Every structure is written in C-alpha cells, then in structure tokens.
Amino acid sequence: xKKLIAMALAGGLVAAPLxxxxxxxxxxxxxxxxxxDYGITRFHSIELDDYGPRPFEVEGWLDDGWFVELYMSTxxxxxxxxRRKHGAEAAGLTADEVRGYLxxxxxxxxxxxxxxxxxxxxxxxxxxxxxxxxxxxxDFRAGDFSPMKVDLDD
Numbered sequence: 551x552k553k554l555i556a557m558a559l560a561g562g563l564v565a566a567p568l569x570x571x572x573x574x575x576x577x578x579x580x581x582x583x584x585x586x587d588y589g590i591t592r593f594h595s596i597e598l599d600d601y602g603p604r605p606f607e608v609e610g611w612l613d614d615g616w617f618v619e620l621y622m623s624t625x626x627x628x629x630x631x632x633r634r635k636h637g638a639e640a641a642g643l644t645a646d647e648v649r650g651y652l653x654x655x656x657x658x659x660x661x662x663x664x665x666x667x668x669x670x671x672x673x674x675x676x677x678x679x680x681x682x683x684x685x686x687x688x689d690f691r692a693g694d695f696s697p698m699k700v701d702l703d704d
Contacts, residue, residue: 673689
C-alpha cells in the first residue's frame with residue numbers, strides 16, 4: 551500500500567509542472583485571437599512568459615500604421631499598451647503565418663512555446679520547451695515552414 555501511495559505521489563509531482571506550465575499552444579491561440587481582435591494585422595513578436603498578472607506580450611502593426619506593444623492576461627484581457635508611429639512600412643507575420651510556424655515547431659517536438667519572433671532579415675525564431683523541459687529553438691525563413699535549424703539543449 552505504501553508503495554502504491556508513493557508511486558501515485560511521484561506521478562503527480564512529475565505531471566504537476568506540465569499542468570501548471572504557461573505558454574501552451576492554447577495560450578498562443580488565445581493571444582493571437584485577442585491581438586487580432588484588437589487590430590494587429592502583422593505580428594513582430596509574441597512572448598508567453600509565466601509570471602505576473604499580464605504574462606503575455608505582443609508587438610505588431612495596426613492597419614493605420616501604428617506599431618503597438620500590448621500586455622495581456624491569461625484570459626486575453628489587454629492591459630497597458632504602448633504605441634508609436636513608425637516611419638517604416640508594416641512588416642511581420644499574419645496570424646495565420648504565426649499559426650503555421652507554431653505548428654511547424656510543434657512538429658519538431660515543441661510542447662511549450664515561450665516566444666515567436668520575426669526579424670528584419672526575414673528569419674522566424676520559435677523558442678520553447680520539449681516534453682522533457684529542455685530548451686528548444688526552431689528557426690525558419692519567412693515564407694517557408696520547413697525548419698532551417700533546430701537547436702535542442704542537452
């Protein structure tokens with residue numbers, strides 16, 4: 551009986567971090583939907599942190615040429631916002647492109663997503679964790695969902 555209880559407790563301790571982990575793909579979808587509803591049409595970066603009352607940060611472009619930085623709660627409520635008029639043309643990924651890169655990273659073994667970012671050179675980086683909690687980074691060229699580099703920390 552003691553052995554059975556010990557095994558059940560150990561199993562619960564192993565599963566607990568996964569149950570409490572933020573940065574799930576469901577979180578990413580909720581953030582994408584809320585940011586799109588807000589008016590972001592081109593995404594520059596999305597961060598899914600695991601702390602604070604507004605753990606999600608989104609940077610991107612609105613249709614009217616404003617660049618915004620939004621902070622969101624886990625429920626998708628938008629908190630502080632920073633806006634600036636940017637002289638450059640709107641760049642970044644559409645919501646559907648973000649979804650495509652997230653799925654491609656998931657196909658490479660990513661279980662938890664922490665950040666997706668596109669740079670001015672057209673490189674897309676998705677950072678997260680594998681099922682064992684190891685850091686996993688998957689890099690792409692914009693417009694191509696085939697990874698050009700997969701880096702898993704040992």
